[in-house]
Structures are given as structure tokens and as C-alpha cells.
Amino acid sequence: MSSFSADWSRRKFLRGALATGALALPGTGLLAGCATSGGGQEQTEGEKTAKNPLGVPEDQPLEIYIFNGGFGDEYAKEIHEPMYKKAYPNAEIQHKAEVDIQGALQSRFVAGNPPDFVNDSGDGQIPLGQLVSDKQLYDLSDLFDAPSWDDEGTTVGDSLVPGAITQGTFGDKPYVMHMALTVYGTWYNKALFDEKGWTVPTTWEEMMALCAEIKGTGIAPWTYQGIHARYMLWPLMSMAAKLAGPEVLTDIDNLKEGAWSNEAIKEAANALLGLRQNGYILEGTEGMDHIQSQNQWSAGKAAFIPCGSWLENEQEDVTPEGFQATMMPDPLLSKDSKMPLETVYAAAGEPYIVPAQAKNPRGGLEYMRIMLSKQGAKGFSEKVSSLTVVKGASDGVKLPGGLESAKKALDAAGDNVVNWLFPTWYGKMWNPGINTHIGDLMAGRKSVDEFSAGCEAEAKKVRDDDSITKYTR
Structure with missing residues (x-):
């Protein structure tokens, strides 16, 4: 390193x-x-x-x-x-x-x-x-x-x-x-990928093709932090911004009516829901907390997990020898995306x-x-x-290998770094609000349209509440 x-x-x-x-x-x-x-x-x-x-x-x-x-x-x-x-x-x-x-x-x-x-x-x-x-x-x-x-x-x-x-x-x-200083992305075990000859996907089409191959080996392609399903909002928002530009995120922060119904948000949500519909998510994930799901990932039961750059440290005590935690930028939904693959979500x-x-x-x-x-x-x-x-x-x-990979991803991103502020500005909108809807989406309890409508309703609660101070960027 x-x-x-x-x-x-x-x-x-x-x-x-x-x-x-x-x-x-x-x-x-x-x-x-x-x-x-x-x-x-x-x-x-x-x-x-x-x-x-x-x-x-x-x-x-x-x-x-x-x-x-x-x-x-x-x-x-x-x-x-x-x-x-x-x-x-x-x-x-x-x-x-x-x-x-x-x-x-x-x-x-x-x-x-x-x-x-x-x-x-x-x-x-x-x-x-x-x-x-x-x-x-x-x-x-x-x-x-x-x-x-x-x-x-x-x-x-x-x-x-x-x-x-x-x-x-x-x-x-x-x-x-x-x-x-935290960098967010999709994590995988490089040693496992090298062993299996798997290529890190750069588009969602490549991701789905690889997930099919991974599932065939008896390994679940994905897991996520279950009851803290908002972790899955990070790749959703990141991929939506790559597809349609950072204005998608600005509109959400500014409580703009219809922001959660933007086609880029829906397309990203549909991509993630596809993981559930195709059986690419580790069984029982939706009932796990972050430690349980991350431990399953560290044990090699799942290939991908979303998280911030603290993941490697959080898993230190249970990570097996030879495991190479590595972060990749979230895949592009389309080759015609407005922002490059290297775009990452990062924040202090x-x-x-x-x-x-x-x-x-x-x-x-x-x-x-x-x-x-x-x-x-x-x-x-x-x-x-x-x-x-x-x-x-x-x-x-x-730096340990995982953090080094996050640093390299941030370095490669340059100016193409996205962020959003509504979780800080409007805490209850974020949790339990949006957390509930992304959880329902990922568990297959809501369609993409129902997810978008639910998030729109959370934003409307804040927008219509005169007792809440509003902020814009």
C-alpha cells in the first residue's frame, strides 16, 4: 500500500x-x-x-x-x-x-x-x-x-x-x-473476484450479467444493511445523478415537487428492485441489521454490498485472512449518462x-x-x-487496502463528486421516512411508482409544514 x-x-x-x-x-x-x-x-x-x-x-x-x-x-x-x-x-x-x-x-x-x-x-x-x-x-x-x-x-x-x-x-x-472524510460506493472482495475471474461491472447491464454468473456458483450476488435499508439509497441516488446530472439531487434537497418522481430516480430504483426480482439478494437480508449483513458479506456469502469507507474498519474483527475489501464506483445505468462512471458520493x-x-x-x-x-x-x-x-x-x-481503493476512487472522480443534504436538514424525512420506503422497495413490498410516491409524500410533509425552516442550495 x-x-x-x-x-x-x-x-x-x-x-x-x-x-x-x-x-x-x-x-x-x-x-x-x-x-x-x-x-x-x-x-x-x-x-x-x-x-x-x-x-x-x-x-x-x-x-x-x-x-x-x-x-x-x-x-x-x-x-x-x-x-x-x-x-x-x-x-x-x-x-x-x-x-x-x-x-x-x-x-x-x-x-x-x-x-x-x-x-x-x-x-x-x-x-x-x-x-x-x-x-x-x-x-x-x-x-x-x-x-x-x-x-x-x-x-x-x-x-x-x-x-x-x-x-x-x-x-x-x-x-x-x-x-x-467518507467515500461511498459498492464493495466486493477482490481476492474472490480474482479467483473466479470475474470482471468488475461498469454498467448495470454488466452488473446483472455478472449477478447471474455469481448466483450460479451458489453465492448470493448482493446483500445490504437490511433494516437500515437507507444504505441502498446511496447507490440509487448516485446512479440517478450519473444518469441525469447532479440537478436531480439538488431538486430533492430543495423539496421541489416531483423531484422523487424524476425518471432518473425511477430508473435507478427499478435497477435495484431488479436485484430482488431476479433472486440476486441474499435470503433474509431485509431482516438483518448492518452488522449481520456485513458479516455475511465478509464470510463470502454475498459478493456485493453498499457502504461507506468505514466498512473495512467496522469488519476488521470478522474479516478472514486473504479477504481484500475493495470499493468500486456505482455502475452507470446507461452509457449515455451525463456524468462519468468515476463519479462518487463523498462527504465530510x-x-x-x-x-x-x-x-x-x-x-x-x-x-x-x-x-x-x-x-x-x-x-x-x-x-x-x-x-x-x-x-x-x-x-x-x-492505508489498508479497502481505504486505499476508496482514496483511489475519490482521486479518479476529481470534480465529479455528488452529495445531498436533506438527511441533515430534515432528519425525520430521512429516517424513518425515506428509510421505510427504500426498505419496502428492496423487500419487494412496493413497486417503483409506489416508492416514488412514498418519497414524494415525505417531502410534501416537510414542504407543507410551516413550522419547519426550509433550506436550499
Whole structure:
């Protein structure tokens, strides 16, 4: 595996995929009872010095919650927390890993007693827009304006790839720090393909022909993350954008009437439904969670699975020796597609927040500054097999094969990177909304027209609800 420089088209990617304007969601009011403006939070500020530009109270405890999902929590315990402890030896670090962040912390937000730093991720994520609307998040402007950990002549913001701050900006202020740089595509085991002499398909016609051949060997051609069927929306949206152009996705984000009935969306949906109709999906997939289906893929029971570039790390403990996880761009629906095969879906992600009512918010900002150092970001990449938003942090890092393939796919895409924002803007529209309809489609419970109509209905709910703030790009 080769090393790579920070220039490998991430600037091109982020210009196109991340420079999308402010991100926000409507508040649901669930936290409104304790909503504050964050007033008084600066009472915990310590003396600002060259070594402590954020004014961290050097002896105050720091309480940290990490989402214990695909990335685990070792990167926090073994990389970032020791760096914080070295800088502030008198500060006690209280570490907690949780699978269900909302279940663990929503009552604490309501009570006005949240932790100082939260990795708000996973299916149990507290909706970020809800937290912003209820004034529960600390403004991160001071973090991004502060000197970087590595160079006092460069701000933290300037040390990040373009657009990384925008991805976490709501209105005119940044409230969320995104660490990971994720590439999405269709995954396969290169060793198996080499053994069988299978050629990676570039069109859907080639995909269906290969699926027939794969099925004949007793291996299921496809599986997906079952009850989290929204994973299948990623290839659907990607292939639709390749077919008809990125405007298809913009229309969906902008809640344009009829956007989900676009012929490109329907053609992509029909292609994926064809996997079910032809018996090309692993039996029982629709009832599996993401771990169960991915484990079946890792065990060689299925040839293809959709996922983001965290997949290899998430499967590390169950991946057999010799397995070569490899990502390919989603196939073209037509050779006359408006965007090239190399087009990929990619985005900055994995959100981290500092609650406005934290006891030690300046410590939370400092912890973020440590994460966004080259040492902190490099350690993150090495621990969790993910690219990061920190310029140059991956220089000299040896990437595992799967992540290397994702990096090569992103490099090959150049400016042809697509993204969509409605899951962040309108959380319930995404899940359970669209998740339910794509699940019904993939299980054969809905036709393509019924799927499109269901998604249209979800968009209409948001469009017609005057209590929901609307966003466009």
C-alpha cells in the first residue's frame, strides 16, 4: 500500500461536495424546555496564553462521550485523551462510550447537565438541527479562529480542507466539527473476484450479467444493511445523478415537487428492485441489521454490498485472512449518462459537538483542537481507517487496502463528486421516512411508482409544514 499526499483531489472534492452553504434542521421542541442562549458559559474560561489560546481551565475535569460504533472509541482513549492529559495533567478525563447517544444524553441536555464533548453519531444520534434550534450547542467560532495545535501562525480553520467548516455550519455559525472524510460506493472482495475471474461491472447491464454468473456458483450476488435499508439509497441516488446530472439531487434537497418522481430516480430504483426480482439478494437480508449483513458479506456469502469507507474498519474483527475489501464506483445505468462512471458520493462526516451548557466548554474546544492537529488526525486515520479533513495529516500513512481503493476512487472522480443534504436538514424525512420506503422497495413490498410516491409524500410533509425552516442550495 502506498502513501499519499494531502493534495489527492480532496480540494476538488470539497469545492464541489462540501461548499454547500449553511446546514440546519428544524427543532422539534424536545429540548425547548431547557433551551438557553449559552449565556454564562464563559465563566469557566481560564487565562489565555500562547500555549492555551482558548483559555482552558487547566485543572477542570473534562467529560467525554464517544459513539461506540464503526470507529469504536480506542482513537479517543489512545490518541486524543493522552494528548489532552499531557497538556493539562491536572485535569481529570471522564470517558464514556455509548451506542445510543440520544438514549444516554437527551435527559441530561434537558436537565441542563450535558457532558463537555460529544460524538453525536449513529442511529441514536440526537438530531443536530434540534440541538441548534434549542440553543443547546456551543459556537465553535473560537476553535476555528484559534492557532492550530501544530503552527501558531495558522488557524485551526486554515489547517482544514476547504469546506470542512461549512459542513457543520448552521445559519452563520459553526456548531459541529466533522472529522472523517467518507467515500461511498459498492464493495466486493477482490481476492474472490480474482479467483473466479470475474470482471468488475461498469454498467448495470454488466452488473446483472455478472449477478447471474455469481448466483450460479451458489453465492448470493448482493446483500445490504437490511433494516437500515437507507444504505441502498446511496447507490440509487448516485446512479440517478450519473444518469441525469447532479440537478436531480439538488431538486430533492430543495423539496421541489416531483423531484422523487424524476425518471432518473425511477430508473435507478427499478435497477435495484431488479436485484430482488431476479433472486440476486441474499435470503433474509431485509431482516438483518448492518452488522449481520456485513458479516455475511465478509464470510463470502454475498459478493456485493453498499457502504461507506468505514466498512473495512467496522469488519476488521470478522474479516478472514486473504479477504481484500475493495470499493468500486456505482455502475452507470446507461452509457449515455451525463456524468462519468468515476463519479462518487463523498462527504465530510462523523459529527462532534460541545454542548452550550457544558461545565467545561473551553476544554471541549481544546479537545477538538487536539483532534484537528496533524498528530491527532493521523492517529485517527491509523486507528479507524478513515481519511480526515486535516490538510496533510495523512501524509506517510499506510492505508489498508479497502481505504486505499476508496482514496483511489475519490482521486479518479476529481470534480465529479455528488452529495445531498436533506438527511441533515430534515432528519425525520430521512429516517424513518425515506428509510421505510427504500426498505419496502428492496423487500419487494412496493413497486417503483409506489416508492416514488412514498418519497414524494415525505417531502410534501416537510414542504407543507410551516413550522419547519426550509433550506436550499
